[in-house]
Amino acid sequence: xxxxxxxxxxxxxxxxxxxxxxxxxxxxxxxxxxxxxxxxxxxxxxxxxxxxxxxxxxxxxxxxxxxxxxxxxxxxxxxxxxxxxxxxxxxxxxxxxxxxxxxxxxxxxxxxxxxxxxxxxxxxxxxxxxxxxxxxxxxxxxxxxxxxxxxxxxxxxxxxxxxxxxxxxxxxxxxxxxxxxxxxxxxxxxxxxxxxxxxxxxxxxxxxxxxxxxxxxxxxxxxxxxxxxxxxxxxxxxxxxxxxxxxxxxxxxxxxxxxxxxxxxxxxxxxxxxxxxxxxxxxxxxxxxxxxxxxxxxxxxxxxxxxxxxxxxxx
Amino acid sequence: xxxxxxxxxxxxxxxxxxxxxxxxxxxxxxxxxxxxxxxxxxxxxxxxxxxxxxxxxxxxxxxxxxxxxxxxxxxxxxxxxxxxxxxxxxxxxxxxxxxxxxxxxxxxxxxxxxxxxxxxxxxxxxxxxxxxxxxxxxxxxxxxxxxxxxxxxxxxxxxxxxxxxxxxxxxxxxxxxxxxxxxxxxxxxxxxxxxxxxxxxxxxxxxxxxxxxxxxxxxxxxxxxxxxxxxxxxxxxxxxxxxxxxxxxxxxxxxxxxxxxxxxxxxxxxxxxxxxxxxxxxxxxxxxxxxxxxxxxxxxxxxxxxxxxxxxxxxxxxxxxxxxxxxxxxxxxxxxxxxxxxxxxxxxxxxxxxxxxx
Numbered sequence: 001x002x003x004x005x006x007x008x009x010x011x012x013x014x015x016x017x018x019x020x021x022x023x024x025x026x027x028x029x030x031x032x033x034x035x036x037x038x039x040x041x042x043x044x045x046x047x048x049x050x051x052x053x054x055x056x057x058x059x060x061x062x063x064x065x066x067x068x069x070x071x072x073x074x075x076x077x078x079x080x081x082x083x084x085x086x087x088x089x090x091x092x093x094x095x096x097x098x099x100x101x102x103x104x105x106x107x108x109x110x111x112x113x114x115x116x117x118x119x120x121x122x123x124x125x126x127x128x129x130x131x132x133x134x135x136x137x138x139x140x141x142x143x144x145x146x147x148x149x150x151x152x153x154x155x156x157x158x159x160x161x162x163x164x165x166x167x168x169x170x171x172x173x174x175x176x177x178x179x180x181x182x183x184x185x186x187x188x189x190x191x192x193x194x195x196x197x198x199x200x201x202x203x204x205x206x207x208x209x210x211x212x213x214x215x216x217x218x219x220x221x222x223x224x225x226x227x228x229x230x231x232x233x234x235x236x237x238x239x240x241x242x243x244x245x246x247x248x249x250x251x252x253x254x255x256x257x258x259x260x261x262x263x264x265x266x267x268x269x270x271x272x273x274x275x276x277x278x279x280x281x282x283x284x285x286x287x288x289x290x291x292x293x294x295x296x297x298x299x300x301x302x303x304x305x306x307x308x309x310x311x312x313x314x315x
Numbered sequence: 316x317x318x319x320x321x322x323x324x325x326x327x328x329x330x331x332x333x334x335x336x337x338x339x340x341x342x343x344x345x346x347x348x349x350x351x352x353x354x355x356x357x358x359x360x361x362x363x364x365x366x367x368x369x370x371x372x373x374x375x376x377x378x379x380x381x382x383x384x385x386x387x388x389x390x391x392x393x394x395x396x397x398x399x400x401x402x403x404x405x406x407x408x409x410x411x412x413x414x415x416x417x418x419x420x421x422x423x424x425x426x427x428x429x430x431x432x433x434x435x436x437x438x439x440x441x442x443x444x445x446x447x448x449x450x451x452x453x454x455x456x457x458x459x460x461x462x463x464x465x466x467x468x469x470x471x472x473x474x475x476x477x478x479x480x481x482x483x484x485x486x487x488x489x490x491x492x493x494x495x496x497x498x499x500x501x502x503x504x505x506x507x508x509x510x511x512x513x514x515x516x517x518x519x520x521x522x523x524x525x526x527x528x529x530x531x532x533x534x535x536x537x538x539x540x541x542x543x544x545x546x547x548x549x550x551x552x553x554x555x556x557x558x559x560x561x562x563x564x565x566x567x568x569x570x571x572x573x574x575x576x577x578x579x580x581x582x583x584x585x586x587x588x589x590x591x592x593x594x595x596x597x598x599x600x601x602x603x604x605x606x607x608x609x610x611x612x613x614x615x616x617x618x619x620x621x622x623x624x625x626x627x628x629x630x631x632x633x634x635x636x637x638x639x640x641x642x643x644x645x646x647x648x649x650x651x652x653x654x655x656x657x658x659x660x661x662x663x664x665x666x667x668x669x670x671x672x673x
Contacts, residue, residue, distance in 0.1 A: 084648070088652070090651055090652075091602065091651075093598060093602070094599070094602050094647065094651050097595060097599055097602075097647075098599065098643075098644045098647040098651075099644065101599075101641075101644040102640065102644030102648075105637045105638065105639070105640025105641035105642075105643075105644065106641060107637075108636075108637030108640075109346060109635055109637050109638060112635045230467075233463070233466075233467075236463065237463075237464050237467075240460055274475050274479055276471040276472070276474040276475040276478075277471065277472075279467075279471045280467065280468045280471045283464050283467050286464050287456075287461055287464050287465065290450075290456050290457070290464070291450055291454045294455045294456050299457060303457065304398075
């Protein structure tokens, strides 16, 4: 007999852990897309972040330095993407897809080149572990779900609030949205489209790197080829699901995380249930949300469109 | 194009591609040198692995088949102003349809069975691509995002099918039973695995080329892709053309699934999508050829060579297999950049009527 209350707590607790890297990557991608640039390289960037975080965390025996290395790696990929897509006016699908492959290959390559190992077997890395404060753990429901997570999860929740304010309450947020909506109008009122997009893409890349670092340093304590397992692509789905706003992205990431966790746990307690079909639901929802978002014009109008200054409409 | 112009065009394209490949292999050498291997040995073992024996040539061709199909699918769509990045999902739909039909219907003679599978897999992919096309035209939902989102749904359906209703007899491995022999794409050289899928892929490329460049409907597809407002102004029903292009693209991508299930593998397996799925790679296959259906045959082969060769590169020159991804990415970037440079320098004739404004 399954204790369903306990089952729900376990599912939600694990779901929050699954949601964290998705949330972090999506928070970065949301800003990139708001500025009008699609960054399709996230999946590879996450892998690179995971590798660099493990490598440098392991060398320095300091998880925070590892984290920083992962973010820097992601930032560089973001920089390459915006340089090719915005400054060279290359097609964003080409730049995103080729950097995805590049960063993915680079992650495995650098791991081998720097550590000299082909697997993390025998390498130690300090990890971000759940903060287990006994007094808090005994609080019913909250204790075993949100009060026993690692510090990165709390940081990312605070980040959600900060980013929500940045996007909707600051001048810079207004500039980002203006650039994504109508770059030539933004240019006409003196906003530097290039600067805004460079900042957003570099930041978005760093967040994807951080998401990867989360997987290698907090979740698994390992690095192996393919460990991001498509989660970068899911982050893109969550950005759409969250209609490009940080608080809704948090909700979206939690829903994806809990459904994923539910599917995994269902597989254990009730293997006859077709849990895979459950996993398709978030994607179907995302498509529905996209259609609604189009009606409400929530989609950044200039998404995917490379801005060429010489084509600016004067007037 | 006049004949002389055409010759100059192809000479120019060949020259710029050759130069990009040279630059690309040069840049990749830096990475190979940095881990203490010899780039020339590495490239030699790569080519040896892809072409060293008749058997390895057959493997290279096999790896190229799905890439040619998905590359062609991407080319048709992008050429017609619909940015289909859902080839991965459409491929899966084709694979699912092939396996389910082949394992459900009573055994038919091969001359009926194969056309039946061809039709159902094409229709499954066409249907799957038709949904985002409809959402784009009816609601304006961006097709890049919807096609991307729709890639995972078939992935989970496969996972369900191979562990549920269609799991193999022993109920152990996550795969279906093997298809009956009459439902398999036959190998056409005795002793080698390369199968009819290769012929289908090449025929598909030729047909699409003829369609796009030699028929008036094809012209309307290309006009829609080249300049949407102008095409509308000419009286072309652009929405209908984009819808048709998307459906055609989805159907072609699905044939990659048919070729894997009924040809190369013989069954539907979980995780037959490698990390860089054929669907995603196909987009790059198409883009490096500037969306040319016949160019896709060559670039599909090129990617196939890299994939097969990288395994022997690891064995022979101690270069990690992941190096192939770095090489692929560098090649795509150098080829795309060379196209851009040529256009910038005013070599309009280099891209000729294939030039695409994006």
